[in-house]
Amino acid sequence: MRGTTLYDKLVDSHTVRSLSEDGRQLLLYVDRTVLNEYTSPQAFTGLRQAARPVWRPQAALGTVDHVNPTASRRTTAMPDPGAARQTEYFAENCAHFGIELFDVMHKLQGIEHVVMPELGLVLPGTVIAAGDSHTTTYGAFGALGFGIGTSDIEHYLATQTLIYKRLKPMRVSVDGDLAAGVTAKDLVMALIRMIGADGATGYALEFAGSTIAQLSIEGRMTICNMAVECGARGALIAPDETVLEYLASRPRAPKGGLWSRAVDSWQSLRSDPDAVFGREVAMAAALIEPMVTWGTSPDQAAPINDLVPDPGQESDQGRRRDMERALSYMGLTPGTRLTDITIQRAFIGSCTNARIEDLRSAAAVARGRRVAAGVRAMVVPGSSSVRRQAEAEGLDRVFLDAGFEWRQPGCSMCLAMNDDVLHPGERCASSTNRNFEGRQGAAGRTHLMSPAMVAAAAINGHLTDPRSRAGV
Amino acid sequence: MEQFGIVEGIAAPMPAANVDTDVIMPKQFLKGIDRSGLGDGTFHGLRFGPNGEERAEFVLNRPEWRTASFLVVGPNFGCGSSREHAVWGLRQLGIRALLGTSFAGIFFDNCARNGLLALTLDHDAVRSLTDLASDPATAKLTVDLPRQSITAVNGKRFAFDIEPARKEALELGLDGVATTLRFRDDILAFERDYLEQSPWLM
Numbered sequence: 001m002r003g004t005t006l007y008d009k010l011v012d013s014h015t016v017r018s019l020s021e022d023g024r025q026l027l028l029y030v031d032r033t034v035l036n037e038y039t040s041p042q043a044f045t046g047l048r049q050a051a052r053p054v055w056r057p058q059a060a061l062g063t064v065d066h067v068n069p070t071a072s073r074r075t076t077a078m079p080d081p082g083a084a085r086q087t088e089y090f091a092e093n094c095a096h097f098g099i100e101l102f103d104v105m106h107k108l109q110g111i112e113h114v115v116m117p118e119l120g121l122v123l124p125g126t127v128i129a130a131g132d133s134h135t136t137t138y139g140a141f142g143a144l145g146f147g148i149g150t151s152d153i154e155h156y157l158a159t160q161t162l163i164y165k166r167l168k169p170m171r172v173s174v175d176g177d178l179a180a181g182v183t184a185k186d187l188v189m190a191l192i193r194m195i196g197a198d199g200a201t202g203y204a205l206e207f208a209g210s211t212i213a214q215l216s217i218e219g220r221m222t223i224c225n226m227a228v229e230c231g232a233r234g235a236l237i238a239p240d241e242t243v244l245e246y247l248a249s250r251p252r253a254p255k256g257g258l259w260s261r262a263v264d265s266w267q268s269l270r271s272d273p274d275a276v277f278g279r280e281v282a283m284a285a286a287l288i289e290p291m292v293t294w295g296t297s298p299d300q301a302a303p304i305n306d307l308v309p310d311p312g313q314e315s316d317q318g319r320r321r322d323m324e325r326a327l328s329y330m331g332l333t334p335g336t337r338l339t340d341i342t343i344q345r346a347f348i349g350s351c352t353n354a355r356i357e358d359l360r361s362a363a364a365v366a367r368g369r370r371v372a373a374g375v376r377a378m379v380v381p382g383s384s385s386v387r388r389q390a391e392a393e394g395l396d397r398v399f400l401d402a403g404f405e406w407r408q409p410g411c412s413m414c415l416a417m418n419d420d421v422l423h424p425g426e427r428c429a430s431s432t433n434r435n436f437e438g439r440q441g442a443a444g445r446t447h448l449m450s451p452a453m454v455a456a457a458a459i460n461g462h463l464t465d466p467r468s469r470a471g472v
Numbered sequence: 473m474e475q476f477g478i479v480e481g482i483a484a485p486m487p488a489a490n491v492d493t494d495v496i497m498p499k500q501f502l503k504g505i506d507r508s509g510l511g512d513g514t515f516h517g518l519r520f521g522p523n524g525e526e527r528a529e530f531v532l533n534r535p536e537w538r539t540a541s542f543l544v545v546g547p548n549f550g551c552g553s554s555r556e557h558a559v560w561g562l563r564q565l566g567i568r569a570l571l572g573t574s575f576a577g578i579f580f581d582n583c584a585r586n587g588l589l590a591l592t593l594d595h596d597a598v599r600s601l602t603d604l605a606s607d608p609a610t611a612k613l614t615v616d617l618p619r620q621s622i623t624a625v626n627g628k629r630f631a632f633d634i635e636p637a638r639k640e641a642l643e644l645g646l647d648g649v650a651t652t653l654r655f656r657d658d659i660l661a662f663e664r665d666y667l668e669q670s671p672w673l674m
């Protein structure tokens with residue numbers, strides 16, 4: 001018999017029963033969820049209408065993150081009436097169903113995918129489904145995380161399971177050393193560019209290879225987070241020493257005898273050597289350069305020293321039309337040097353890149369320098385804990401002295417559901433994950449890149465190669 | 473959930489790739505706590521200009537396709553955010569089925585939970601359907617879920633595949649939670665064993 005992939009091991013260990021003859025459709029037991037205020041209300045209403053309880057309230061955590069303001073002084077006030085209604089209903093539901101809630105005043109509040117790992121709530125070998133597509137982040141721990149819609153949140157809350165269709169396993173092997181100034185963000189952006197925005201649709205990714213093994217947990221989270229931008233509904237990295245070290249000190253991770261038992265059981269969480277993947281992709285780390293997007297889909301990206309591409313060179317008619325549309329939305333002319341693109345806004349934040357390491361890398365660029373005239377630059381830490389840690393290290397001073405705003409945690413301008421938005425036509429260097437039309441504000445223009453590159457762009461007023469003298 | 477049987481209606485072509493859920497349902501329509509009022513939000517930036525005026529060039533604003541029941545879509549339709557509001561909005565706009573080569577995973581599941589039939593067809597079929605939908609004279613289609621076929625007015629037929637479980641749920645308009653709770657004892661038994669073996673997850 002052939003070996004089993006890590007993905008299939010996780011699905012097998014969580015299968016309650018098969019729901020189809022070929023076994024691909026199954027009832028999947030889910031260990032845990034995290035809820036936010038904007039994708040959960042209708043799920044709770046559904047439970048209330050059917051008078052159903054939550055199956056395992058202790059396996060859910062609520063955190064307000066998507067709609068709250070991030071102004072530097074925290075208050076309970078939600079200036080937007082819709083946001084106020086959502087946060088009130090969220091609090092009411094969490095209280096009613098016995099679910100722990102981090103509201104905006106809570107000292108652990110933050111973006112769901114930043115809060116869960118830092119508490120030690122993401123453990124190897126678990127399945128975590130949540131009402132947000134970037135739940136794939138948890139693959140950094142060898143946990144199968146994936147996003148679900150509101151109906152499935154209701155299904156999970158009522159049954160602790162989901163109706164699940166098994167994906168095909170795909171392996172991305174990355175070997176060698178990343179060059180100085182090249183980060184995990186660049187790696188995953190290069191992958192998305194290579195395989196396309198639907199390159200992993202229908203697949204669960206496994207990242208492997210020496211480059212991945214050398215990455216910190218935070219870098220791994222960045223990669224697994226953005227795997228959904230190439231269509232993957234699950235992205236895994238086999239847990240290793242780095243994971244154990246990260247988890248050992250986390251407040252909600254198992255302790256003592258339970259910890260040892262857990263660690264023992266995690267040893268088998270790797271793909272067998274003879275496991276076969278539905279698709280294999282290989283990347284050489286040394287060839288990866290700092291990346292930036294020029295279009296309105298995450299795969300419309302290029303190395304920073306390239307030019308804005310010319311749709312005229314594209315032979316596929318559909319792709320050419322999409323490129324033309326993207327360039328017209330972005331207000332860019334083919335042949336322009338990417339480093340000549342000037343910006344008005346800079347945003348460091350989101351569950352992709354607002355952890356402590358990300359803030360350190362951006363602060364290293366900003367230290368002792370000033371944001372360019374005419375640029376408004378914001379730093380929004382991923383969580384209250386990250387914010388406190390950064391302040392303990394003096395990073396807030398570095399940012400403030402350089403002219404960045406130092407704000408309170410939340411999703412903020414990653415999706416601009418609060419008052420942090422781009423004005424029409426404004427161009428933003430952003431450490432987030434989506435450059436969709438209107439994502440950061442109607443008619444706003446987003447360029448995705450690593451947090452250090454955002455800092456460099458803020459300081460120079462234009463997109464910048466972080467390896468150049470102007471960059472560091 | 474509304475049942476899906478045989479539905480006849482107009483198909484509108486929407487061939488762009490990677491139409492994401494931010495475009496299908498922009499953030500300003502996500503502020504509710506129920507499912508209401510989302511029809512107005514659907515494709516808002518494509519349908520309306522900055523001052524609320526209709527964009528004449530957008531396909532669903534054209535008189536021939538205003539009442540479309542089907543969209544023939546480009547690859548990776550529904551990518552991006554998990555927001556189910558995108559599917560609720562499409563349904564409220566009167567869309568019953570989406571015909572395309574590929575759909576993003578979360579969006580695809582959200583469709584199944586709301587009686588919106590998302591059909592994955594091969595490239596040639598989608599190209600033909602796009603051509604048919606682009607001409608008002610041939611844009612009328614019949615989507616027959618029980619027989620798993622799409623028929624155009626010119627008699628052209630396209631067969632499609634669908635997993636039996638999803639087909640049954642759509643045909644009967646099943647409530648997913650109630651269906652799963654039939655397996656309550658299986659879940660309880662599984663959970664007992666599972667938590668016994670991994671007590672650190674208690």
Ligand code: SF4
Pocket residue numbers: 065066111112113132134350351352410411414415433
């Ligand atoms: S930071 Fe952005 S991607 Fe992450 S959970 Fe918030 S809105 Fe979603």
